[in-house]
Amino acid sequence: MTPPRRCTSFPSAIALTAVLTFIAGCDSSSGGTGVVSGTEEAVLTLAPNVPPPITRDHPTRVVVNLESQELVLPLSDGVDYTFWTFGGGVPGRFIRVREGDVVEFHLNNRPDSRMPHNIDLHAVTGPGGGATSSFVTPGQSATFVFKALNPGLYVYHCATAPVGMHIANGMYGLILVEPEGGLPPVDREYYVMQGEIYTAGGYGEPGLQPFDMEKALDEDPDYVVFNGAVGALTGDNALTADVGETVRLFVGNGGPSLISSFHVIGEIFDRVHIEAGTAVTENVQTTLVPAGGAAIVEFETQVPGEFLIVDHAIFRAFNKGALGMLTVGGEGDSLIYSGRIQEGVYVPEGGAVQTLPADAPVVRATNDAERVAFGQRVFTQNCSACHQANGEGLANAFPPLAGADYLNADRARAIATVVNGLDGPLTVNGERFDGVMPALRLTDEDVANVLTYVYSEWGNAGFVIQPAEVAAVRAQQ
Numbered sequence: 001m002t003p004p005r006r007c008t009s010f011p012s013a014i015a016l017t018a019v020l021t022f023i024a025g026c027d028s029s030s031g032g033t034g035v036v037s038g039t040e041e042a043v044l045t046l047a048p049n050v051p052p053p054i055t056r057d058h059p060t061r062v063v064v065n066l067e068s069q070e071l072v073l074p075l076s077d078g079v080d081y082t083f084w085t086f087g088g089g090v091p092g093r094f095i096r097v098r099e100g101d102v103v104e105f106h107l108n109n110r111p112d113s114r115m116p117h118n119i120d121l122h123a124v125t126g127p128g129g130g131a132t133s134s135f136v137t138p139g140q141s142a143t144f145v146f147k148a149l150n151p152g153l154y155v156y157h158c159a160t161a162p163v164g165m166h167i168a169n170g171m172y173g174l175i176l177v178e179p180e181g182g183l184p185p186v187d188r189e190y191y192v193m194q195g196e197i198y199t200a201g202g203y204g205e206p207g208l209q210p211f212d213m214e215k216a217l218d219e220d221p222d223y224v225v226f227n228g229a230v231g232a233l234t235g236d237n238a239l240t241a242d243v244g245e246t247v248r249l250f251v252g253n254g255g256p257s258l259i260s261s262f263h264v265i266g267e268i269f270d271r272v273h274i275e276a277g278t279a280v281t282e283n284v285q286t287t288l289v290p291a292g293g294a295a296i297v298e299f300e301t302q303v304p305g306e307f308l309i310v311d312h313a314i315f316r317a318f319n320k321g322a323l324g325m326l327t328v329g330g331e332g333d334s335l336i337y338s339g340r341i342q343e344g345v346y347v348p349e350g351g352a353v354q355t356l357p358a359d360a361p362v363v364r365a366t367n368d369a370e371r372v373a374f375g376q377r378v379f380t381q382n383c384s385a386c387h388q389a390n391g392e393g394l395a396n397a398f399p400p401l402a403g404a405d406y407l408n409a410d411r412a413r414a415i416a417t418v419v420n421g422l423d424g425p426l427t428v429n430g431e432r433f434d435g436v437m438p439a440l441r442l443t444d445e446d447v448a449n450v451l452t453y454v455y456s457e458w459g460n461a462g463f464v465i466q467p468a469e470v471a472a473v474r475a476q477q
């Protein structure tokens with residue numbers, strides 16, 4: 001039972017947090033969630049685990065401490081990737097609150113991070129979902145407070161430029177806002193989240209793989225995975241249940257681009273919260289999970305065996321990694337399923353996907369004006385997300401190109417920066433930067449064009465760069 005709402009006296013304390021708590025507690029717009037009382041620290045879990053169900057019968061102030069952390073993690077056998085994470089894993093840590101809760105959110109960016117980050121929670125009603133309030137450079141922390149007005153399962157993600165790159169690098173996760181009365185109890189709850197990864201090398205190519213912006217723009221990933229890695233949910237990592245148990249999967253899709261056709265081979269979802277909202281539909285085979293969206297699926301298990309969890313866009317499952325497993329133990333019922341359960345029928349084919357590195361036809365600039373015009377296009381598509389459309393960059397994060405002493409001092413160094421990326425401290429116009437610029441895999445023509453454009457703008461030195469000069473710098477590597 002929910003106690004009646006009382007908002008009789010204004011609080012005497014004028015501390016911001018007290019006022020916010022008061023406002024939240026007296027908000028009558030969302031009906032029946034009760035008066036906010038007490039404070040608790042949120043339990044945050046790494047996938048596939050979820051925090052325990054909420055047993056409170058009233059909203060409270062929930063303190064969330066989430067740390068952005070950049071670290072090398074395995075992506076597949078012998079393949080590593082530098083992931084950017086919320087809480088040390090991909091997907092980010094699961095957050096569980098109740099409708100009406102006041103969430104005091106602290107985003108902490110580790111001092112050893114190279115990049116600024118922030119967070120956009122789709123559960124937030126407010127500009128950017130919290131993104132602007134939470135922008136943190138390495139070694140910084142930021143706090144904002146929001147009220148969880150709408151129950152549901154929501155995606156959160158980093159929204160720092162270039163947004164797609166931060167998401168592709170692993171910066172997404174789920175926050176569950178339980179409805180006032182809680183969710184019906186089940187035997188097992190798991191956290192499964194899909195995402196795609198764009199690597200310079202093809203599927204299975206060993207070593208530390210850098211991010212590939214070109215493939216990302218083409219929405220053509222080599223990896224589509226559940227929970228951040230090929231095999232994160234297979235073998236010893238398989239989800240488990242016993243015959244007769246009820247299972248609830250909190251399914252999210254970080255994207256950044258692909259829609260998931262979420263399916264469990266050999267199971268029918270008894271109930272699906274479509275798009276993780278309030279509407280429940282029944283008896284579903286495959287449910288769509290949009291990029292930046294979620295679904296809650298529930299089913300009872302009746303038959304023991306291995307049940308494959310897939311994105312039913314099926315090349316992704318068997319050739320790109322979007323394959324998990326639910327192992328159901330116990331006795332079968334031959335009336336429901338009789339006959340031998342063949343193992344191995346759906347085992348992934350392994351092996352690298354054939355890649356077709358057809359070089360895109362290059363349109364060559366025939367004069368300097370064309371070079372600038374073509375270069376502007378390359379800039380808009382490849383550079384402006386970080387260095388900004390006006391070339392001014394972003395303080396503490398992305399150095400300026402406009403009137404930049406570093407850029408104008410050395411054209412060969414500028415070419416090398418675009419060709420190879422850049423890593424390590426540098427000073428531009430007296431400001432120190434220590435970030436990472438990814439290698440962008442542009443053609444010599446595109447590098448020549450974009451730098452000619454950059455040099456022609458914003459009071460820069462006016463150099464015209466020819467593709468041959470780019471080729472010469474590339475040859476020195």
Ligand SMILES: [Cu+2]
Nearest residue numbers: 117158160166
């Ligand atoms: Cu980020």
